[in-house]
Amino acid sequence: MLLLIAGLLQTSALLAASRNVGVITFAEKPLRLIRATALYNVGPGVHLQNGDFIESDQSITQIEGLATSTLALGPNTRAAITQREGVTVVHILRGWLKVQPAPRTAASGLEITTRNLRSxxxxxxxxxxxxxTQVEVFVESGSQSIVELDKRGQPGRTSLLSGEQFTLRKGDEPLQSPGRPPATFISTVPNAFFDALVLLSGKPAGDVAPKKIRDVDFADIAHWLHAPNLNRTHMANQFAPRLANPAFREAIVREMGGSFEWETALFRFESKSRTLKKTGDSVRTTHLQQPTGA
Structure with missing residues (x-):
């Protein structure tokens, strides 16, 4: 019964993760996308969904229809998109992000989270x-609240940043006082980020299907499994089907063994495997016991 309930909860979570949350309208080069248990190449016209992980290389990508804003990802950027309680959340593991209010009003707000900040x-x-080692933030216009997060993702001090103000946080140190952006930051900003983002979805965006590369390996998701401030239970549920692959299962036991979420996923997998084996053995025994015709 517990396994049945767990399976239903997992199915509900995966169904909830299927909602479209934005569309890629520009990509200099294809991005890597992890959805469910597969790795894809994606480009313009692909609609993103709740629960997607996206990774860029040396290129710029623009995403529109994401809550209240238009968003651009810079080179070598890893981002996860989730929705919770009417808020769209983009978690940046590393890289560059530019966000700009869209001319239309969305029903949900937009938050950016990192390992030590929520904005x-x-x-x-x-x-x-x-x-x-650090997170740098420069507000071009408007204002945004920034909450400091501890190692467990719990909120601490909140600061308000206004237009043309810069701040940074190194590790667990307090957020630095707002000021002008330093030359070291300006010199490393991607050139495309100095201009305003231009909306490209004037025409109805087509729904382009992602191109599957293969099922994910452990190496594809290792950096996400260790990322702070992400829901580890959801990730364990999402990638649990890959436990059927021996190499993936061995890596999970080696790298994630001892974590409650993955120990639970491993227990479910092993219990299901034993049940299937018993069922198979029973079917074979019944078949062997059938009387043969004269």
Whole structure:
């Protein structure tokens, strides 16, 4: 019964993850997209969905129809898109992001999260850079609230950043006082981010199907599994079907063993495998016991 309930909850989560949340309207080069348990190449015309993970290389990508804003991803950027309680959340693991209010009003707000910050960007145009050691934020116009997050993702101090103000947070240190953006930041901003984002979806956007590359390997998702401030239960449910692959299962046991979410997923997989084996053995035994004709 517990396995049945868990399966129903997992199915509900996957169905909830199928809603379109935006569309790629420009991509210099194809992006990598992880959806469900597969890896895809995607480009303009592909509609993104709740639960997608997207990764760029040395290129710029524009996404429209994402809550209240138009969004651009810079080179070498990894982003996850989720929706919760009427808010669209873009989690930046690393890379560059530019966000700009769209001319139309959406029903939900837009938040950007990183390993140590959460920012409401619904009413501002801003540029953000995320590295392994720090997060930099420059607000071009409007204003946005920035909440400091601790190692467990719990909120701390909130600051308000106004137009033409810059701030950064290194690791777990307090957010620095707002000021002018330094030359070191300006010199590394992608050139395309110095201009305003131009809407490209004047025509109805087509629904282009993603091009599947293959099922995901552990290496494809390892950096996401260790990312802070993401729902690990949802990720374990999403990628649990890949446990049927021995190499993937071995990597999960080696790298994620001991975590409650993955220990639960492994228990479910092993229980299901034992049940299927018993059923198969029973069917074979029944077949062997059938009387043969004269």
């Amino acid at each position: 409401d960007v619904s009413r501002s145009a801003s540029v953000m850079h995320v590295s392994d």
